[in-house]
Amino acid sequence: MAETNHHMDIDSDDHTYTARPDKAKSVVVASNPAAAGKAIPWVEKYRPLSLDDVAAHRDIVDTIDRLTTENRLPHLLLYGPPGTGKTSTILAVARKLYGSQYQNMILELNASDDRGIDVVRQQIQDFASTQSLSFGVKSSVKLVLLDEADAMTKDAQFALRRVIEKYTKSTRFALICNHVNKIIPALQSRCTRFRFAPLDAVHVTERLKHVIKAEGLDVEDSGLAALVRLSNGDMRKALNILQSTHMASQQITEETVYLCTGNPLPKDIEQISYWLLNEQFADSFKRIDEMKTRKGLALVDIVREVTLFVFKIKMPSAVRVQLMNDLADIEYRLSFGCNDKLQLGSVIASFSRARSALVAAAT
């Protein structure tokens, strides 16, 4: 008999937490639905429950839906950047397959669980090899869900390879990861792979508007645009920024969103770029350093944002090439914890050289 995974029912409609009586540990039960609703991260509160609710990736979702309906579900490897709907999709598949029984029919392990070679050999193998009492369940195959599979050791992945083959009759495996190249080829080739690309700005905007309406928030258009821009197609990030900005200020504007995330504002980047291209070394250094300190900006963020701004400025290709080369080297050095002040000097020096080249090209 497969062991039941007991979870707190955070997906129930009224958003009240219910604790199972067989747990020895005491669990706080939120009796007030409003209070419980507030406590739940919006990422969980608005997680899609069915495949129809999953934002974007319709071709992938429809394919998986069809394979599920036809009882031809293969082992799955879902990969792509964070917050693109991989876990939500597979949980929706599980709900569709097993209905109310879904807690009994899936074994979910993620990076916070022990998933070393022994767990693969024992826990996963035990779950896969036992029959399940699945009354009234549409599908009798069980599902092993390995979230953040790219964090599994190579040895554990190798061990998993044979387990997948051995228990194909009774169990499907779904591996979820960000970097497919961290999954050993032997596992990759045993699964049907689907890549979840970052969400389209349209889909992110649509979903955010739904949440804004449901929560009754006051969000300016500029604030919404900033949320979409900063999320980079990551729905989880967008919702988390929205929730944390809402906690910090009642009205959500571009300014409050950027303040909340600590990212440099577009107008700040414009200002910094102006100083870099026009001011003398000492003035430029002083002003940028002062802004960095006052606004709590990281130099690596400034460098990355300035890079994108550089492409908007008209300049000869050779100058841009040299500038990109220098900025990439500076970013690499910063990632190893090099002194910010020294590297800021290096950034200004690179722009000074670019400025000289621009002047030379103009004359």
Added chain:
Amino acid sequence: MSSSSSSNAYDVPWVEKYRPSKVADIVGNEDAVSRLQVIARDGNMPNLILSGPPGTGKTTSILALAHELLGGPNCKEAVLELNASDDRGIDVVRNKIKMFAQKKVTLTPGRHKIVILDEADSMTTGAQQALRRTMEIYSNTTRFALACNTSAKIIEPIQSRCAIVRFSRLSDQEILGRLMVVVQAEKVPYVPEGLEAIIFTADGDMRQALNNLQATYSGFQFVNQANVFKVCDQPHPLHVKNMVRNVIEGNFDEACSGLKQLYDLGYSPTDIITTLFRIIKNYDMAEYLKLEFMKETGFAHMRICDGVGSYLQLCGLLAKLSLVRETAKAV
């Protein structure tokens, strides 16, 4: 108790369904296969190390060889197969393998029991050390076949006790030949460009090719280029090729905007740089330039592996390639 109904029957992976059962049927690596065919015919198999990249036929070769040497009935009795999903620590070598080696099995002359150690390069050094003596003591009755990706990870004393058979990546033609067999047997609708795309994504790995074919077919019911790249989603080679062309022609800005498109599609920097490397390797350009491009790509890959996988790093790589091109032009 619920049991799998017939409607629930899961298609056998084509990798298993079309796995060759005879040594002669193995695709590619003619030298290695012909050596194994001689062993299959004459018997007296030496201890073997089969090394090479994934999906090139190592495991298939050993299994087929064991089947041909020992025949159907004896195969179960006289073969012990252990791979990375089995415990293969020092105790297993001392007990399980030793017990098997001591076991009496009636075989025809010139035939021996076979211990197959798949993915042997993931065995601990201690376990490998324990294995070396067992290999010697029971050499009269038991032979060992080790499959691994890199023979360098097998300790020297074991290497010296074995004949090494090297497998290399399969050629595009060899993979295409096998794909055609499967496509016809499974009645898969396809266009030639679709199979080309599968061969590109497989990169010499037959297992990957067959799985990509099955995944594309089960997902979209038709194998064309677009569907293959949806399932085996890598940065599109043509897109990357245009990027390289723009760099060579001095259109740095266009190259960067092409890169931005790929980056915004959510491809990981590793995926982009791996495809870029493969495109550069096959691109028609001056040899000096190609070598310099590959060197810079290698350095950029190292940076990405160090955890700096940003758009700026990839732009920096394109900038470095542009600088290399300028230098080459000046020379």
